[in-house]
Structures are given as C-alpha cells and as structure tokens.
Amino acid sequence: MSATICDSAAEAVAGIEDGSTILVGGFGMAGMPVELVDALIEQGAKDLTVVSNNAGNGDTGLAALLAKGRVRKMVCSFPRQSDSWVFDGLYRAGKIELDLVPQGNLAERMRAAGAGIGAFFCPTGAGTSLAEGKEVREIDGRTYVLEYPIRGDVALIGAHVSDRMGNLVYRKTARNFGPVMATAAKLVIAQVSEVVDTGRLDPEAIVTPSIYVDRVVAV
Amino acid sequence: MSATICDSAAEAVAGIEDGSTILVGGFGMAGMPVELVDALIEQGAKDLTVVSNNAGNGDTGLAALLAKGRVRKMVCSFPRQSDSWVFDGLYRAGKIELDLVPQGNLAERMRAAGAGIGAFFCPTGAGTSLAEGKEVREIDGRTYVLEYPIRGDVALIGAHVSDRMGNLVYRKTARNFGPVMATAAKLVIAQVSEVVDTGRLDPEAIVTPSIYVDRVVAV
C-alpha cells in the first residue's frame, strides 16, 4: 500500500508494541531519526531490542530511550563512543544485553532479511571471537562464517525528501543504513525534511522505492 | 584506478583472452552493449563462457558472437525467444552448453561475487529440477538452496552517461544487469552515450561508482 503521510511523529510511531525489534537508522547523528525516537519515548513501548550502528550519543534520542530503561538488548557495531555514557552505565550495571556485530555484517544481515536470503557465508570476522560458535565453511580456500538475517518489526529511518507515495531520497552520508533497514522491517517509518508531490522526484535517483515505506512524517 | 576513456570500442575490448567468462549486460536490447559485443567479435577471443539474461536476438550482437562459434557455454535465464534462432540451432546441434539459472539467482549470484559473499541460501527453485544436486537446508521452516557466486573475467555493459572517472548513470529499464555485473568482473568495460566532465553527475544519483569501472567508450 502507498505510504501514509502522518501529521506528527506521534502518529507515525503509533501502535509499536512492547517487545518489538526496532531498527534505528543513522551513523552518529547523520540519518538518525531523532524526532521518531523522541516520539517512541513518548509512546512508551518497552522491552525493545534496538538494532542500530551506535548505542546512543549524549542524553538525547537513542540514549534517552536507553536511559528510560525501555531497551532490553542492543544489536550494534560500535556502542563505545566518547559520549555514550548512558549505554556504558547500563552495560556495566548489567542492565542491558549487547549483541556486537561487525558493521558490514549488520548491514548485510539486514539486507539478507529484506532480500529473502536464508543465510550467507561471509568472510568477515572468521577466526575471531565474534565468530565463536558460528558455523564455518571453507569455500575455494577461504574461510567463511554463516550469518543469518536480522529482521525488524519496525524500522525508524531518517531520509531527506519523500513524495506522497513514500518514495525516498537521502542526503550525502546520511543515507547510510536507511535504505537497508527500509527493506528489513515489517513496519517502516521515515522522517523527512519535506514531502513533495508524487512525480517531483527523479525516478532514476530514488533510493528507497515506496514499496518499502509505510509511514512518512515531515519534521 | 580511474577508468580509461577509450577512443573506440576496439580499444575498449583489447586484450580479452580466449577462455574468458564474459558477463554481458542487457535485458533484451535495453542495456545491451551492442558495439562492445561487435568489437569483441572483431577482436576474436574464443572458447568463451557468456553470462547474460538472454542468448542473443536476431543475427546481431550476442547472436552474431554465438554464430561465429566463439561461445562454449551460455549461462542465462531465458535463451528461448521468438528470435533466438542462432542459439536454438547451436543448442539443438549440441554445439553449445547451457547453464540455465533463474533470473533472480543470476543477479544475486553475481551480486555475491561482487560483495565477497562465499555462498548463500536462496529459496528460489527449491524443489525444482534446477536445484537438483545442490545443497539444500531448511531454515526457520523454509527450504533453501545453496547458491555460489558467478564471477566474470570481463563485464561488457551498456550505461547512459559516464564522467571522466568512470562514474555511471543508466536510463530507465536499461539499468537492469549493468550495475550488478560491474561489481562482479575483474575487467569492467562500459559503453555509454556520452562522457561528461567529472563533477557533472549528481553524486546522489550515481548508480555505479567509478571504483567498479575500468574502461569506458562513448558510442
């Protein structure tokens, strides 16, 4: 179905259930759907698993969601940053679970979820502690680790412009995880700077086709 | 290295060796690198394996390459078309080998080659004769077939515009296999309608970044 253009971030995140797995876009603050995360905090869903490259910066956005105790588990590549004190505290206190995934595997495992791939043999991390317990296979003389899809119940992403159908374009390196997460979740919610009339975006330059997008809100 | 802008299709295909695996872009005639295929016929490489969605139309292009007896094996999804008499004749005469691959597996297996994936479990074709002899695994209640990468020694693709570095954009459904093949071959040769100065293409709309492109020729 074509995307629903929402009037508010609150409307956009309505109905997210406790226990959901939420994919949250962004690399640092670029592409981070700040207003959607704030709305999710207001909305109140808890016992969440959050999949995102980082584990929150400062005291706002994802960090604020963590601080409220809403997140049971973080799946990410790089939780430790200079301003990740919220995650650091919860982790050291044993109040949050961490599933550490190499950044490319995070992206490729979500891509697999979106592309209907059941599992894939990946060379990244072979022979390291992050591959411990995983199936390993030698193919053409190289060692590969079997990796499974990461699926979301919900994806919250930040894009640049949407048309009224939900076709999305991004801006510079804020593109990062958004297009992949949009393929990997059942309910995809995008915040954008602007919603334009359908037909205004160049069909050759659309990065996320509307088929992947359920709700859009301009913030 | 940045792409070499060639003066002629002959220069662009120079050095292709006998026995090579050649990925040839296009879906029907859209995106088909006709001038490069013609130059390859002139160049004379033989005993080729050609990977392309179709197996040639009419008497020109890929069909002409087949007619010259240069192709040992076709890897494709749809060889039988109303005007595929050249392939049909060779196949019925036992003069060409056929590896029939479902269209999406053709694309995904080349994508795997370009993305450094060793193999992947794919649901397409499970339980059919095209999966016979292949490794099968049930994952989360669904049956998947293990598929391996398809790599090319050379890719011949048709794009729309290149800049002088080799960044490529395509046009409408002529995009098809080009971007995937560009990632999957050691030597990637693109024919385009126009070469423009670097900086003229919108960085947000480039489909094939220059890193994948070795030679470009305007035809």
Place this chain on the structure above:
Amino acid sequence: MSLDKHAMAELIANDIPRGAYVNLGIGQPTLVADHLPADSGVVLHTENGMLNMGPAATGDQIDPDLMNAGKIPVTELPGSSYFHHADSFAMMRGGHLDVCVLGAFQVSAAGDLANWHTGEPEAIPAVGGAMDLAIGAKSVFVMMTLFAKDGSAKLVEKCSYPLTGVGCVDRVYTDHATFLITPDGVVVRETFGISFDELAARVPVKLLAPAR
C-alpha cells in the same frame, strides 16, 4: 457461462486490494492491468527493474530503454522508480510484493506450480523470472484455462510437468471456476457456467464446496 480471458482478468483485477504492489506475469496476466479501476492505486512492478509501470507505449511514447519483462515498450507513471536486477529480485524474493499473477501449465492441490517447461526433451528450457516470482509475492494468483486442449484438467493432484515452485500458489482463476488453495484443501470459491458437481467430476482433485 464460462469466462473469457478478459472476464477472468476483470475478476482478478477486482480482487486485488487497493494500493497493492503487483507483478503481472508475461502473457494473459498482463490483461489484468486493463481492468484495474482508475483509482485503484495499484502499483505495478516489472522484474526488469521498475515500480509504477504505466500502460503499453504507443507511437512516439516508445522508448527502447523502457520495457516490461515481456520486452514490450511501456510507459512510466508519476512516482515510478528504477532499480537494478539484484535489487528488483530482492524485492520479489523478500516478500515485498502483495500479489503476483502468473500463467500456468498445471497447479497441484498443494499449490505446486508448473509454468516454465513442458518437459519435452526437444524443448529448449527457459525459466526467466518464473521461479523467483512463484516464491516471492505475499499472494500468488494463477490465471489459466481449467482444461488443456486435450480436455484434461490443469488443476491436478500432482504436477506432471517440471515444477516452478513448491506449495506457492494461493488462488487459481480459471474460465470455469475460482479455486482457493488452503491448508484444508482446494476450495471452490465460485463457478462459471458449470455446477460444483460437474466440476468435481471433471477435475481429478478433491474439491471443497464454497464456505457459505
């Protein structure tokens, strides 16, 4: 009276939910596009890399770079987008299309589909995107005549032709009846110019009467 292909296409078109993302297979299924209501909001996908495909191109509209999966020149609608083949088939395989309408040689009672190869030894095999389409969409509709030229039913207990996909078909639209493939068996949703009993006598599959 049994349905002709246009009536079948209209029936299918009316069963496609508003705003659905749909792939119409090569051949008769493309007729479905002609019967979609103007305000249906249905978005057509073509596996050669496009969403929101418009009607067939005519005259000056014909552009050799813009064709559908059957290699017929088509047009684009506002909101269309282009993507490469790996992305296009990821979209299909990943279950993002709502409905796919395909032709068939045979469909089995368990929803197995045979539509790519007659299995004749002299035939040149060609599969295209058939296997990818069969397993990809949320709902797979088959559009076919119920009986082959020799009078045998194409809805069968077990396909004799090589399979395209296993257990993938949800509904079968034919000229004589519409069938739902359910976990409980094959349900006849409606018949056209034939009684349920007559149908049951001619189709070698246990048929369940429509739910009332």
Place this chain on the structure above:
Amino acid sequence: MSLDKHAMAELIANDIPRGAYVNLGIGQPTLVADHLPADSGVVLHTENGMLNMGPAATGDQIDPDLMNAGKIPVTELPGSSYFHHADSFAMMRGGHLDVCVLGAFQVSAAGDLANWHTGEPEAIPAVGGAMDLAIGAKSVFVMMTLFAKDGSAKLVEKCSYPLTGVGCVDRVYTDHATFLITPDGVVVRETFGISFDELAARVPVKLLAPAR
C-alpha cells in the same frame, strides 16, 4: 632517527599507487590523506557510504549530513558518489579497494591483526567496521608505533589481544621500520634510526633482511 606520525604518514602516502581507491582507518591513518601528492588521483572511500571524500570541513563547509567514518565533518570532491551501508561494505568485502590503512594494537608474523579490543574484561567491546576493513582491501597496510608504552613489541609471533582478522596484513609501517608480511616470513624493508640487528633483538619475531 625514528619517524614521527607525520613522517610515517608521508611514507605510506608515497607508497600508495597513483589513482588507487583507498580507505584510511580512524585515528593516525587519516593523516595519510594530508601527504598524498596533489596529482595522486587517489580516491578516498569512507565506509559510511562515500567515494571521493575530500578534506575535513571547516567553518561554513560543515554539514551534519557529510561526515567520515570517524564522524568528523568532511567535504566532497568532484566525482564523489554516495551509497548505502550494504553497498559500501559490499565494496570493501568484495575486494574492490586497492589499499586500506589501519591502526593496530598488535600484528603477528603471519599477518593476523588485533586492533579492536584490548580484551580487558571491563572494557566495553566495540568493533565498528574494523573486521570488514581488515579482510576486504587488496592490500592492508598497518600504521602503528613498533613498541607499546611498556616497551614490548607490537609485532609479535602470535597476538595476545583478540583478533580482528586472520592473515590479512600485508605491510606494517612503524616509527622504527617498515615490515613486509610475506609467505616466506617477515621482511624488514627499511629501518629508521635503528640497525637491523638491534631491531631483531627487540622484536620477538624472526626477521628477514631486506632483499638487495
């Protein structure tokens, strides 16, 4: 005299082939960019989705949507392109980058790399793209000081820190020497302010003298 980090960066910059596609890891390796000749044609990749990244942004150039993998604001050069994370890491993992320059805690004689985790139990683990970078590029260069603060060599027989990648390092640039990891063993390419014998005495790895 041993090299400071700028001299090491210059040495590496001069070893990068003209026109190469290069990823410079977070930290000291980013210094390499400052020493590339203006006409080098080297194209920088940043794993957060960009090719042909320009120098760090200053003043009005700063754009919150344009940063490198270290989350430092950067600029774009003519011919730059953007792509999403799966495509960016496919580019790395698929072996399309010519050179990647990484920092390290330790490198083993067999080219194993340890650069992501000190293994201390209280440390919060964070890997980022380190493992993807380690196994992806055609050539992996390490840039590090040869000795840790406690005086122990960071070029070791076997890494004691958790591994980032196995057998992935090709060259090790340090303040005291440049080492080539070869199938025959560790070759000292050149030394800086230290003799080969002194180096061999301080590094617990069998070192081969440079080829003459």
